[in-house]
Amino acid sequence: MARIKDTYVTDLKARVPILDVVSTHVKLKRAGKSWKGLSPFSQEKTPSFYVHPEKNMFKCFSTDKGGDAIRFVQLMENLTFVEALETLGSRFNFPVQYEHGSAAEARQASSVRAELFEMHEVASNWFRQCFLAEDEGGAFIRDYWTKQRNFPLELAEEYEVGFAPPKGGLGALLRQKQYRKEALGKSGLFFSGGSERFRGRLMIPIRDTQGRIVAFTARQLELTPQDDPAREAKYVNSPETPIFRKGNLLFNMDKARLHVAEQKTFLLVEGQLDVMRCWQVGAKAAVAPQGTAFTEMQANLLARHQAEKIEVLLDGDRAGRDAALRILPVTLEAGLESSFLELPEGEDPDDLLSKDGLDALDSLRKIAKSAMEFAVNALLNDDANATPIKRQKALEQIFEIIFNCPSVAVQEAYLRKASILLDVSEGAAKQDFSTFRSRRIRRQAFTPVEEQSTENGSEKLxxxxxELLFFALHYEQIAHALADAINLEWIKGDSAASILLSRILNEIQAGIWEKDQLDSLLKGEEERNVASEIRAEEPRFPDPWHSANECLSELFSRFIRQRESELTDRLVNQDPNNLDQAKVLQSELTKLRSAKENPPTLTPPSDFYGHDQDHDQSENKNANRLEQSEKDEEEDDDVVFGFE
Structure with missing residues (x-):
């Protein structure tokens, strides 16, 4: 397999501004020399996520994640290092470069994900051509779009709506382009037997937040063939694939996020055609789940894009009301306010907006129900004369809805509102909720959990x-001093930090270390992650030489303890008749104990404790002050990056 050029990673980082990468996921505001926003990795109300353009690095204080643009893409999209390179290379028109070989080798080296993105783009273009074709199928689908669905052709162009002919043809095209069998099998465009999944259907491309096509929704038509395994299904969606997780995406998010800034409100509707109707009449911030229940990931996606509220507009039937009720606890847990625009029985957003346009939406907003108003009405089924027992059962369901709300104050406000609407004593409601919460917490406490990770904790082990690797990457002089002082056999373990530290010190000892070429030394995901994390951190030691000496002392002492224990065990278990071997072991123990009294130390440069020390310490203090000011004192320059 072709190998990625060592210089490519360095060149890619130089070409890719991290602000451009991050701003597709996080709304950033200037804070001094840096930019800040809400963490994309956690739910938070106060921004703790920082981007440092001068270093081309990011740092998230709430999760302790950090790194460069490549690391950010890895974390956001759950990609391998190579997949992140391909994603950034494609976006910034700087394709991955390989040491040797042809285009065929390059394709073989590329990931399945990269091939799937390309394949979906090809498929979408082909479906679009079929929609526009001057043949019987093209005429049928355009007539269906404009007359039966009452949509303009301009809207089909905006969303690149296409048509899958009844006889298929996509499979032949993709095989002609020589896509790998593995990628074809994982694309979701074919059934397990190899037949095409989409035939005789209206095709709607599904895009991720960055606008890349990752899947399709297909609408049943009169032309849908009888031998289609999903013939009776009105809508057929792509199955989940390496590039598509339906619970992680919202249809139209790539467009809607650009229109949410002013009102900070998203409009949540049921399906893709509802979204398109909203877009047509001017409601640009509409989104829809991918044919599933509204998920925590989708709610967090809305919150990350600075939404403070979502308006829920679902079908005016019992199923629509039940779906809206399930949305409520998810939005509360994500810290989102919600209001509910209720349609008359039997109406859907597409019907209403196609008749009355944006005026219909404005009318619904005037009579919108708050979260608790909607929940209580739905739970009581609009029964104003509900019995006390029915009201109590409704209250218990309200407890379930608000239980995971992160704010106690908001939780109490919802409870107060619900008690008024249910006509129960607020004090009794609070007491019952306290009992419910205690019972739930006890149940969770006795639920077995798998080993917990410290990844999202405030303490990092x-x-x-x-720590020594941190010194080696941040302080060039200390790195060389460590290489002179450390015997590589002192470094134990197979962690990425241990292996990378050994490799760097070995390079320094051999006289071939070049810090700028660190990327070429990194092997595997763990090493790259550790290096990214360390380089994203600010130097945090007021006296780095003193702190480095403490780490060196611990490394040396640990080695002495382990070696002393090994030698002692060997002496105890030594053959009593082998006196020569016993003398050798005893001599080594004596030398070891002597070395223990004279541990290695690092000697700072002669000018370190003079003016230069003051300067270095001042630099560190200034860096610390800047970092703290970025966290605690927002410089409100009214400059926002992303989502304009």
């Missing part, structure tokens, strides 16, 4: 090798 590190090893002495990790």
């Amino acid at each position: 590190t090893t002495v090798e990790f």
Whole structure:
């Protein structure tokens, strides 16, 4: 397989501004020399996520994640290192470069994900050509779009709506383009037997937040063939694939996020055609789930794009009301306010907006129900004369809805509102909720959980090798001093930090270390992640030489303890008749104990404790002050990056 050029990663980082990468996911505001926003990795109300353009790095203080643009894409899209390179290379028109070989080798080296993105783009273009074709199928689908669905052709162009002919043809096209069998099998465009999944249907491309086509929704037509395994299904969606997780995406998010800034409100509707109707009449911030229940990931996606509220506009039937009720606890947990625009029985958003346009939406907003108003009405089924027992059962369901709300104050406000609407004592409601919460917490406490990760905790466990690697990457003089002082056999373990520290010190000892070429030394995901994390951190030691000496002392002491224990065990288990071997072991123990009294130390440059020390310490203090000011004191320059 072709190997990625060592220089490519460095060149890619130089070409890719991290602000451009991050701003597709996070709304950023200037804070001094840096930019800040809400963390894309956690739910938070106060921004703790920072981007430092001068370093081309990001740092998230709420999760302790950090790194460069490549690392950010890896984390956001759950990609491998190579997949992140391909994603950025494609977006910034700087394709991955390989050491040797032809285009065929390059394709073989590329990931399945990269091939799937390309394949979906090809498929979408082909469906679009079939929609526009001057043949019987093209005429039928355009007539269906304009007359039966009452949509203009301009809207089909905006969303690149297409048509899958009844006889298929996409499979032949993709095989002609020589896509790998593995990629074809994972694309979701074919059934397991190899037949095309989409035939005789209206095709709607599904895009991720960055606008890449990742899947399709297909609408049943009169032309849908009888031998289609999903013939009776009105809508057929792509199955989940390596590039499509339906619970992680919202249809139209790539467009809607650009129109949410002013009102900070998204409009949530049921389906893709409802979204398109909203777009047509001017409601640009409409989104829809991908044919599933509204998920926590989707709610967090809305919150990350600075939404403070969502308006829920679902079908005016019992199923629509039940779906809206299931949305409520998810939005509350994400810290989103919600209001509910209720349609008359039997109406859907497409019907209403196609008749009355944006005026219909404005009328619904005037009579919109708050979260608790909607929940209570739905739970009581609009029964004003509900019995006390029915009201109590409704209250218990309200407890379930508000239980995971992150704010106690908001939780109490909802409880107060619900008690008024249910006509129950607020004090009794609070007491019952307290009992409910205690019972739920006890149940959770006795629920077995798998080993917990410290990844999202406020405390991060590190090893002495990790700390020494931090010094080696941030302080060039200390790195060379460590290489002179450390015997590589002192470094234990198979962690990425240990392996990388050994490799860097070995390079320095051999006289071939070049810090700028660190990327070429990194092997595997873990090493790249550790290096990205360390480089994203600010130097945090007021006296780095003193702190480095403490780490060196711990490394040396640990080695002495382990070696002493090994030698002692060997002496105890030594053959009593082998006196020569016993003398050798005893001599080594003596030398070890002598070395223990004279541990290695790092000696700072002669001018470190003079003017230069003051300067270095001042630099560190200034860096710390800047970091703290970025966290605590927002410089409100009214400059916002992303989502304009």
